Amino acid sequence: MTFGSELRQRRLEAHESLADLACRIHVHRTHIQHIEAGRRVPSRALAEAADIALNAEGRLVRAFNEEDEQRQQQAATRRTLAASLATSRDLCQLADLELDELHAGVEETAIDYLGTAPGPMLHRADALRRDALSRLRDYRHGQHQRSDLYVAAGRLSGILAYSALDLGDANAALEHARAAGRCAQQAGDTELLMWVRGTQSLIARFNGDYGIALGYVQDGLHHVGDVPGTGAARLLCGEVQCLANLGDSAGANQTLHLAEQARERVQRPDSLAGLFEFSETKQRYYAASSLIWLDGGDDARTAAAEARAAIASWEQMPPAQRSLDDERLCHIYLATALVQLGEVEAAADAMAPVLSLPVEAQISWINKRAHRVASMLSAPRYRNSSAAEDLKDAIGALG
Template identity: 35%
Template sequence: MAARRALRFTAMAEGSSIGPETLGQIHDEVRRLTVAYPKLALPTLLGDLVEVQDLTFRLLEHGRVKPLQARELYLLAGITSGMLAKASHDLGNPSAAMMQARTAFVCADNADHHAMRAWVRSLQSLISYWAGRPAEAADYADLGQAAAGSVRGTTSVWLACLSARAHALLGDGEATRAAIQRAEDTRAAVQPDDLDGFGGIMTFPEPRQLYYVAEATVHLGEDAALGESQSEAAVAAYRTASEEEWAFGDEAGAQTDLALARLARGEIEGVAEAVRPVLDLPVEQRNFGITSSAQRVHAALPSGGRRATGVAADLREEIEAFTASPTSVLIR
């Protein structure tokens, strides 16, 4: 709270002109939030995100901003709006998420930042994917590819992986495999850019790529054994990931994909083992993506009727209890 108050005071003390201290402090705060977002529960970050977005908007609307300062402020406002779009998505509100994402894209446009445009299109693809609109998710991934142009940062890998997941849900095996190969080729040519320099939610590390590839293969459903081995690789990658690469939401996604892959092979005991770490997550970390992934496992579990017993029945009951208390119940 004291740090947030200091940030507001610095901005106001420098007057209507934006000084280097204000811009530097906002940049540092945005970077802190991008690094923290994949690791910390949303309720601990939401107030700071709203505060920084409001500050950048007010400075852009009412401050005397030099052209180069305006470009940086628009970029910072875009990143913050993108994180708030992700926050709305994590709370299960795709409409608000898209509204924030469109604001982020306008900011990226005003900053004339190609990588940020591509990053926002990636975010819109993610929102559409989890909202059950895979064709729209594929379209946004295509728009991102067009916006990327000469972008060589890890956002280009994210776009290919998003395309793979969307086409897998659409049942297009050829497009899915082509997108997975494109992701591998793009990864080999990556040159980290300024968005990667922010870290956290603004970059797309290799464990996350393994998770997306596994999810695409599992949902395509053509090779259950391959889906299981890829999911195991993704889970293992997150268990050994560096602090910079680890994300609780993506690790949970990899674990639910492993559960789905084992279900496809009839390994019910292995399903329970795979999904256990997910069901042990506290309410603060039960975001929309995680609860949706758990519900996919629930839907795939065999049902023996109301009086069913055994591992599958017990697991169905646990998942129902888990998804009944998502993170959104903590946000008012």
């Protein structure tokens, strides 16, 4: 429970109005209202005064302390994000990158990313990449390790791009992705370059720039050939998202079929697992996340079926293999399709795991997509639906 919701609960239990409490702790009632809604950060003095005024027996102070610790951790993450950008700019300018013994750390980080919050991953990837640059600058590498250094630094930059995007900073994500692309080109690693183009397209889609996103996809598809992994399927699924957002149902469904064919043609697995592979489950997730942008009907039914299949697949996996953020988002995509089909109560059930998430687990994608569901529930068809109002209120309480 947040400090704001704890404050509201204690105030209501004490039968105090906003005006009553404001008078007792000497602040304006609007300020308390904003704090309860999570729009303003309380001071420690206010928390202590409210705790006494409402006889909360220390509960409000404890809630404040917990949130204050979270804010300090988030501030540390933002500082790391800023510092990591400087390294990405260096990578774009350096002509030679080399790496000695960091491959195991890169592989572990790529896998752990699926089940770990983006903040800790940002810290770990940045530390690994700093070590890579230190080895470069000290020339601590073997004669034939230059390409390996580029690939490792490129993958770490890619992980940082994902971390930045999940934290809501698309501009930082683009800089990290640009550094990853430069590394891939210098290493001559087509597989990594295709992955980077897919990531750049993802960032552009996050910003709503679907024309630019399509350009990244098309550039990536130019490199399809004797390349290991699922890069072509991932790029085509990115194209599906663009076409769906542009309202092209026929094109989106046709390209989904092409993505399935690309997966069937894969002869060699992805060189690195975790964040750098595109599983069949993830492909179903992409199908669901794309078709919900069309006009409902058959597209919504297909989206709901794909979302359910992806969720069921993730639920059967060991925890280390589950992509928790994608799984949570898939619940939102299922709810979106169900709202399009008029099944509001089923949509509320689909959203339930997301609505109970703590604030630190609510990545930027979750908030963006959940609030779209809320806006859909404001349509005239749901004007007299209590279930729609309840779900809107629950989504509004997200961070």
